[in-house]
Amino acid sequence: DVVMTQTPVSLPVSLGGQASISCRSSQSLVHSNGNTYLHWYLQKPGQSPQLLIYRVSNRFSGVPDRFSGSGSGTDFTLKISRVEPEDLGDYYCLQSTHFPFTFGSGTKLEIK
């Protein structure tokens, strides 16, 4: 199985500041079709997860451009600039290149 190592576990950040979350996979996430199926989600307290970024760097509908995704192969990053109160919660990465699909263990974004 592909192991997704997500860091940090907890990320204190100041409002208006920048946050960066890393997700590393135990093997390349490049599919045989050339696409890379690495996605990012935010789960706000008491809510269902919501998609932020799909296929490494594509912002989902309605997601502010403060959120950006980058990376390739086995090393991926989610950046959040100008953090707002509504950004707080748990962030997860997901790889859907290889079965079984696997999530990172999560990063809790909290106010410093």
Place this chain on the structure above:
Amino acid sequence: EVQLVETGGGLVQPGRSLKLSCVASGFTFNNYWMSWTRQAPGKGLEWVASITNSGGSTYYPDSVKGRFTISRDNAQNTLYLQMNSLRSEDTATYYCTSGNWFAYWGQGTLVTVSS
């Protein structure tokens, strides 16, 4: 507006069965893969099952393979998860998700496996 509404959760004894349903609306259901993902209380997310848009192929992790069955009724825009031989470690909120990158999520339904 896309909506996914899960039902069927509840308290069940170990070894028993339960069937979850997810009614979809707001998109062309039979164009998309569908999946189930779960979250144990206070824990992270775990993928449970996926099914192709036609229903012709299904996929599971080893933790549920042979016990859980995902299926769909495209005429009724409904996704199912039949869960047999339930264990305490299956206790979780189960989410229905749509698409290849889980674009939309339902509100979840809680399954508690306990005697």
